[in-house]
Ligand SMILES: Nc1ncnc2[nH]cnc12
């Protein structure tokens with residue numbers, strides 16, 4: 001069923017590696033690392049995946065990420081995701097990696113990065129999937145902490161092509177990170193940022209004007225500001241939209257209310273992505289299927305969305 005959507009060649013431009021941690025792998029890593037999880041089994045964990053907003057999800061997501069301890073763990077996580085990409089004809093991916101989630105728990109930056117980088121290299125060689133990694137700062141922490149994460153990354157400059165901004169959005173505007181983004185750009189990084197997921201259109205303006213981003217992650221609340229929509233169309237700034245995420249986190253109550261196809265028809269360069277597929281009910285193909293089933297996305301629209309994702313790649 002829906003092979004035509006699965007078979008479309010596509011890129012994924014909004015994927016948190018830690019969000020691809022499937023419950024089965026979480027339990028396997030917990031056992032391997034002798035960590036007690038607060039859930040009895042995979043079913044109990046899955047039944048906790050009911051979120052009222054972004055923060056409720058993040059609390060569980062950071063708890064789950066605690067099973068990631070060794071280089072091998074990060075390799076296994078990334079490799080499992082790449083195998084999904086192969087199954088779904090995702091030919092290119094630009095995942096986020098949040099080092100602070102791990103270094104703050106005592107996991108060495110190098111262990112995490114080496115595991116991820118080795119899997120991405122194998123993905124290139126064995127699966128033919130091209131990729132580029134985005135170093136993403138946690139916006140609920142102070143800007144100084146983001147500076148430290150950037151400093152840690154500089155010896156591995158070539159492992160990353162961009163920096164990003166994620167975690168709790170409301171109350172943590174892009175302006176809080178202007179200086180660290182200035183520094184990252186001076187070091188030659190491109191920039192992207194989550195904005196307009198739960199936060200207001202003003203945060204999208206700030207991401208564009210202060211952080212000089214090449215893409216907006218989510219951005220669906222831009223629809224509330226016609227001037228902003230005009231700018232996104234004029235400059236063809238891509239939005240990495242994540243439909244299943246948006247309904248799971250109640251940005252939209254129901255998929256039938258999602259605005260991605262309206263934005264597409266207005267001329268906004270929207271793309272389809274999975275965000276945290278292990279938590280939100282599916283990878284890229286499942287997101288396309290949801291748009292087809294709930295919004296009546298046509299084959300022509302699906303092709304345009306897939307082409308947008310290839311056009312919006314930043315890493316080569
Ligand atoms: N949807 C999301 N928004 C912000 N930060 C995140 N980190 C992981 N998923 C996220």
Ligand SMILES: [Zn+2]
Nearest residue numbers: 016166194275
């Ligand atoms: Zn995200």
